[in-house]
Amino acid sequence: MAKEASFDIVSTVDMQEVDNAFQQAKKEIAQRYDLKDSGAEITLDKAKGQVGIAAPADFVAKQVMDVFGSKLIKRGIALSALSWGEPVAATGGSVRRTGTVVNGIEKETASKISKDIRDTKLKCKVQIDGDKLRVTSASRDTLQEVIAFVKGQDYGQPLQFTNYR
Template sequence: MPSFDLVSKLDMGEMKNVVNMAQKVIAGRYDFKGSDTTIEFKGEKQLEIRADDDYKIKAALDILRAQMAKRDIGMRSIEPGEIEPSGNQKLKQMLDLKAGIDKDMGKKINKIIKDSGIKVTSSYMDEKIRVQSKNIDDLQACFQMLRAHKEVTVDLQMENMKR
């Protein structure tokens, strides 16, 4: 019976490349001249954007997202926090990096699959969801439906496809 595993992975090596490229773009842009705008890692699962004002923070976040798109990292893998003051008349914004499917999201995805009417079965197994069907086209339709669904807040990848 054909099946695949739904996973949510974030390649940290690629994410480091994204941050480095975003820093280079920020250093070369005219509207950032003379400002101290930085994007850097804070621990394993967080990024921090520091800038002089909220316009520069939003522009730096847009640059980061553009670099993520170039490197095929999904936009749902970062979750921006609130913009808050950090002292010295500067602002900061924390970005949480999301990877893995937790139990709540797994239950929500299973419910979405069951409600869709596509003839597939799904089960949650340790941060991944196994989806099975008799027809490969149904599996692909289910994957496309989940990637486009607005309630799925994690970036999904297909792994371990079996025919």
């Protein structure tokens, strides 16, 4: 058994599911009694992966965020896949917020994951390959332990394990 087994750690979000959640949230905002005539709006730029919320008050913006978050959860997308910016004051006392869909693992996060895996003293190699990590080992059991370890950690974004060979 000289062949090594491997898998990739990636962070991807299906933008079609985000679009579906956006459409559902937009429909609910238009129909919900407390949000219907409040002037709250939600927008999605699929190309940039950004969600925009415009609301008359920060409280209403948080309600819209909750509606959108519940639709994301129903679609199987973790809330940590969306990072929200700070509220920005707009004209007439209204508030705007922008959320960015997190795709790919940033270099700092990738090096932290790599260091944490190396600190477990398991017999495996971790390589950072752009916005993903490749973990290789001679033992599949070791790879299973690495997956269990990484699932138990919180890196601020959802992680998937692909290409298990």
